[in-house]
Amino acid sequence: MIGGDAAGMSAASQARRMKGPDELEIVAFERGHFTSYSACGIPYWVGGDVDDRDRLIARTPEEHRARDIDVRLRTEVTEIDVDRGRVRARDLESGAEAWTSYDKLVIATGARPVRPDLPGIDAPGVHGVQTLDDGQALLDTLARTGGRRAVVVGAGYIGVEMAEALINRGYEVTVVNRGREPMATLDPDMGRLVREAMTGLGITMVDDAEVTALPTGADGRVRAVATADAEYPADVVVLGIGVRPENTLARDAGLPLGDHGGLLTDRSLRVRGQENVWAGGDCVEVLDLVSGQLRHIPLGTHANKHGQIIGTNAGGGYATFPGVVGTAVSKVCDLEIARTGLREKDAHRVGLRFEAVTIESTSRAGYYPNAAPMTVKMLAELGTGRLLGVQIVGREGAGKRVDIAAVALTAGMTVHQVAALDLGYAPPFSPVWDPVQVAARKAATRITASR
Amino acid sequence: MIGGDAAGMSAASQARRMKGPDELEIVAFERGHFTSYSACGIPYWVGGDVDDRDRLIARTPEEHRARDIDVRLRTEVTEIDVDRGRVRARDLESGAEAWTSYDKLVIATGARPVRPDLPGIDAPGVHGVQTLDDGQALLDTLARTGGRRAVVVGAGYIGVEMAEALINRGYEVTVVNRGREPMATLDPDMGRLVREAMTGLGITMVDDAEVTALPTGADGRVRAVATADAEYPADVVVLGIGVRPENTLARDAGLPLGDHGGLLTDRSLRVRGQENVWAGGDCVEVLDLVSGQLRHIPLGTHANKHGQIIGTNAGGGYATFPGVVGTAVSKVCDLEIARTGLREKDAHRVGLRFEAVTIESTSRAGYYPNAAPMTVKMLAELGTGRLLGVQIVGREGAGKRVDIAAVALTAGMTVHQVAALDLGYAPPFSPVWDPVQVAARKAATRITASR
Numbered sequence: 001m002i003g004g005d006a007a008g009m010s011a012a013s014q015a016r017r018m019k020g021p022d023e024l025e026i027v028a029f030e031r032g033h034f035t036s037y038s039a040c041g042i043p044y045w046v047g048g049d050v051d052d053r054d055r056l057i058a059r060t061p062e063e064h065r066a067r068d069i070d071v072r073l074r075t076e077v078t079e080i081d082v083d084r085g086r087v088r089a090r091d092l093e094s095g096a097e098a099w100t101s102y103d104k105l106v107i108a109t110g111a112r113p114v115r116p117d118l119p120g121i122d123a124p125g126v127h128g129v130q131t132l133d134d135g136q137a138l139l140d141t142l143a144r145t146g147g148r149r150a151v152v153v154g155a156g157y158i159g160v161e162m163a164e165a166l167i168n169r170g171y172e173v174t175v176v177n178r179g180r181e182p183m184a185t186l187d188p189d190m191g192r193l194v195r196e197a198m199t200g201l202g203i204t205m206v207d208d209a210e211v212t213a214l215p216t217g218a219d220g221r222v223r224a225v226a227t228a229d230a231e232y233p234a235d236v237v238v239l240g241i242g243v244r245p246e247n248t249l250a251r252d253a254g255l256p257l258g259d260h261g262g263l264l265t266d267r268s269l270r271v272r273g274q275e276n277v278w279a280g281g282d283c284v285e286v287l288d289l290v291s292g293q294l295r296h297i298p299l300g301t302h303a304n305k306h307g308q309i310i311g312t313n314a315g316g317g318y319a320t321f322p323g324v325v326g327t328a329v330s331k332v333c334d335l336e337i338a339r340t341g342l343r344e345k346d347a348h349r350v351g352l353r354f355e356a357v358t359i360e361s362t363s364r365a366g367y368y369p370n371a372a373p374m375t376v377k378m379l380a381e382l383g384t385g386r387l388l389g390v391q392i393v394g395r396e397g398a399g400k401r402v403d404i405a406a407v408a409l410t411a412g413m414t415v416h417q418v419a420a421l422d423l424g425y426a427p428p429f430s431p432v433w434d435p436v437q438v439a440a441r442k443a444a445t446r447i448t449a450s451r
Numbered sequence: 452m453i454g455g456d457a458a459g460m461s462a463a464s465q466a467r468r469m470k471g472p473d474e475l476e477i478v479a480f481e482r483g484h485f486t487s488y489s490a491c492g493i494p495y496w497v498g499g500d501v502d503d504r505d506r507l508i509a510r511t512p513e514e515h516r517a518r519d520i521d522v523r524l525r526t527e528v529t530e531i532d533v534d535r536g537r538v539r540a541r542d543l544e545s546g547a548e549a550w551t552s553y554d555k556l557v558i559a560t561g562a563r564p565v566r567p568d569l570p571g572i573d574a575p576g577v578h579g580v581q582t583l584d585d586g587q588a589l590l591d592t593l594a595r596t597g598g599r600r601a602v603v604v605g606a607g608y609i610g611v612e613m614a615e616a617l618i619n620r621g622y623e624v625t626v627v628n629r630g631r632e633p634m635a636t637l638d639p640d641m642g643r644l645v646r647e648a649m650t651g652l653g654i655t656m657v658d659d660a661e662v663t664a665l666p667t668g669a670d671g672r673v674r675a676v677a678t679a680d681a682e683y684p685a686d687v688v689v690l691g692i693g694v695r696p697e698n699t700l701a702r703d704a705g706l707p708l709g710d711h712g713g714l715l716t717d718r719s720l721r722v723r724g725q726e727n728v729w730a731g732g733d734c735v736e737v738l739d740l741v742s743g744q745l746r747h748i749p750l751g752t753h754a755n756k757h758g759q760i761i762g763t764n765a766g767g768g769y770a771t772f773p774g775v776v777g778t779a780v781s782k783v784c785d786l787e788i789a790r791t792g793l794r795e796k797d798a799h800r801v802g803l804r805f806e807a808v809t810i811e812s813t814s815r816a817g818y819y820p821n822a823a824p825m826t827v828k829m830l831a832e833l834g835t836g837r838l839l840g841v842q843i844v845g846r847e848g849a850g851k852r853v854d855i856a857a858v859a860l861t862a863g864m865t866v867h868q869v870a871a872l873d874l875g876y877a878p879p880f881s882p883v884w885d886p887v888q889v890a891a892r893k894a895a896t897r898i899t900a901s902r
Contacts, residue, residue, distance in 0.1 A: 006883070038816060038818070038878065038883070040816075040876075040877060040878055040883075041816060041818060041819070041878045044818075044819060044878055044879070049819065049820050050818050050819065050820075055817075055818035056818055157877075299876065300876065300883050301873075301874070301876035301881075301883050301884070302873075304883045304884060305871065305884075308892075321871065322868070322871050323873075324873040325873045326873070327873045327874060327875050327876075328875065328876075328877075329875035329876065329877050329880050329881075330877050331877070331879055331880075336880075338875055340873070340875075365489060365491075365492060366506075367489070367492060367495075367501050367506035367507055368492070368495060368500065368501065369500050369501075397851070399875060399877075399880050400848070400851065400852070400875050400880050400881070401851070401854075402875045403852075403854065403855050403872075403874045403875055403885075404854050404855075404858055406872060406873055406874055406875065407855055407858035407859055407862070407864075407872055407874075408858055408862075410862075410864075410868075410872055410873065411858070411859075411861075411862030411864065413858075413861075413862065417773070417861075420756065420772065420773050421854075421857060421858055421861055422752075422753075422774075422775040422776045422777070422778045422791070422857055422861065423752070423778060423854045423857055423858075424778050424779065424780035424789055424791070424850060424851050424853045424854055424857065425491075425750065425751065425752035425778075425779075425780065426491060426608075426612075426779075426780050426781050426782070426850075427489065427491055427492045427495055428495070428782055429780050429782075429787075429850050429851050430780075430851065432457070432489070432491075432751050432752050432755045433752070433755060433756075434854075441759075
């Protein structure tokens with residue numbers, strides 16, 4: 001296994017379940033200090049919701065070793081030799097390098113954060129939040145500096161989650177965003193709701209802004225984020241611009257990469273053209289079942305599934321990964337944000353024509369205490385009425401409702417079918433028509449009328 | 452329309468959307484005082500979560516009348532004459548009766564609570580909670596009597612919801628239940644979790660107990676609930692034993708009733724054998740898509756859907772009701788209870804063999820604050836692996852997860868497919884494997900091993 005986080009170690013654990021130590025020797029190379037941790041949990045650790053880094057670690061190296069998985073920490077694979085079935089690894093402490101041969105290889109090298117080539121990008125006080133080591137470095141900065149001003153660059157999932165974390169730490173937070181609205185994974189009309197809510201939380205939102213430099217002070221530390229138009233003072237800067245597949249090794253080994261830089265695999269997650277090399281997690285591209293196209297979706301839930309499937313296959317069993325529908329959920333303070341399937345521009349790109357509807361509803365029956373408002377946007381294909389995508393922005397109870405749409409998308413349901421679903425109803429849980437069904441009903445009416 | 456609650460008035464409203472007043476005259480007969488109210492909300496009104504009865508009313512008679520729907524309150528239909536296309540109705544205030552002819556008839560007579568023929572059943576202090584009038588009568592009793600002891604007869608949805616309501620009112624609550632465990636809509640092993648939680652809330656649970664009488668005091672008011680073995684003192688008794696379709700009129704008119712006493716309809720909700728009579732809501736039987744059998748499931752969400760479909764069809768459009776999968780969700784204080792699909796005994800009854808698995812998980816990532824435990828039970832068909840049913844008992848965030856399974860059941864998914872679904876994941880919303888998927892994964896492993 002190259003990579004000791006979600007995909008790699010899930011694969012290792014599952015392969016071990018399939019085959020005992022006398023049948024299969026498992027070695028896992030990890031260049032960092034940790035295994036099997038929740039990178040998705042880092043914002044909540046930084047924000048103080050999770051008080052202890054170790055709580056983010058699902059399984060320590062020692063626990064893996066107790067199950068006869070040979071975890072080699074601080075050991076970076078520097079070359080894959082697929083022809084001879086071996087990898088070269090360097091001990092990052094001693095610098096020593098050695099080749100290790102394999103019968104089966106799992107590539108789970110994850111993703112690396114985008115770090116634009118800007119003046120000051122490497123200055124102290126500028127932090128990514130991709131690994132536990134990153135999170136610890138950021139927390140050290142927060143503890144060391146007396147400042148109260150934070151700038152987050154990027155307004156996607158990591159950006160909004162880090163904005164919440166820094167608000168919770170008592171910082172004045174500015175989010176500098178290249179797009180017109182935050183959460184570019186939503187359509188702009190839904191992203192606007194996120195911006196309004198974030199502004200309401202006291203976060204300064206700077207939209208349509210390209211960062212040009214990260215000016216530093218006399219001490220060499222970052223002191224601001226500069227755009228073409230302005231400069232935003234910062235005691236700490238968090239980069240949340242996104243990630244790219246970490247596939248330097250794979251590229252050098254001549255393995256096939258897709259348009260998004262991710263490894264290309266078959267349905268069993270075997271690397272294309274390879275007999276005994278699998279890949280999963282943030283370093284691969286996945287099939288989007290709605291658009292029929294390949295995408296790069298770095299997300300722990302996929303990585304864990306990939307690992308389980310790879311471990312089953314590498315262990316002599318049979319399992320496949322059918323693909324994704326692009327479901328994601330996040331929150332910033334009490335605002336919940338969810339999406340699945342295609343946005344308007346995704347649908348346009350693949351030539352799908354659609355009706356888009358937006359409705360307002362509530363998380364519970366309107367008369368029930370704490371019924372929280374939510375906005376649901378739904379796209380349905382013209383003619384067929386097939387559900388294409390759903391976006392939800394609201395308060396408590398909004399986010400996980402996207403699962404209804406995620407399952408319906410996977411099943412290829414029409415909005416007429418979604419409107420007729422037998423969903424859980426009682427006043428503390430839902431209005432008599434679930435908000436997703438209110439949207440489906442409106443979309444169905446439009447589709448029927450347009451036929 | 453015979454019946455002015457969810458199904459009847461949804462049908463009226465939808466028909467009015469389809470046809471203007473010059474095209475279609477709509478008359479709705481309602482024997483009670485209210486229209487379009489949420490009977491499901493009554494426990495929360497009684498419990499004080501909803502402070503005002505009027506908040507349970509979605510649309511008043513005046514609002515309906517403003518849309519040219521002729522609502523006749525306190526007017527009971529006493530006979531349907533399908534041959535001549537007319538109904539006879541009695542004004543309950545004056546006693547006057549008159550025939551009204553129709554071109555199209557909608558039967559939405561709802562359900563009536565089971566009232567066993569027991570000594571004392573009609574004594575003051577014994578209450579059903581089926582209608583707003585019932586709820587008001589119960590609240591009057593609670594306000595009038597100084598007592599603090601309440602006995603709830605029945606431990607289904609109404610029983611557990613009323614137990615919560617009475618706990619919230621400060622009563623000592625005893626629930627007397629005929630079955631071995633509460634919530635007979637769950638398998639007993641899951642019902643046991645509900646009993647344990649209710650006991651933990653200070654509710655006295657009496658299981659395996661048949662009520663033999665409701666003894667009254669010298670003042671004629673109920674003073675206890677008696678079983679073969681014991682007597683439970685009561686200042687107020689709430690009956691939550693269940694309901695039956697209210698189909699006296701339909702039976703007398705020779706309309707077709709099923710094994711559960713509900714009207715039989717086709718997919719467009721037209722009464723079987725009738726050209727111009729539709730029926731929906733608590734008075735009909737519905738197709739269970741999982742078992743392939745007809746069931747009686749009185750629930751507001753179905754009634755509203757039925758009304759919308761009937762109104763579309765009666766208004767000259769086209770809509771059908773595909774059936775249900777048996778989804779229900781409820782809560783007692785902070786315990787959430789949900790189910791969909793088949794229980795073990797349902798599967799046995801229809802000749803389906805299955806694997807049943809039960810898992811423990813949490814509503815959020817284990818390290819995230821307020822991650823609440825939940826238990827998920829899942830049934831999957833042997834061989835095919837088709838999902839058959841899911842039951843969930845847990846705390847906040849447990850109940851609505853049943854929707855994942857409800858959609859998957861409707862789509863006929865296997866547990867292997869459920870385990871691979873792309874569901875919303877982020878630490879505040881879910882563990883990296885959603886609890887429903889943890890169960891699906893376990894079931895899939897069992898199914899594959901048993902092949």
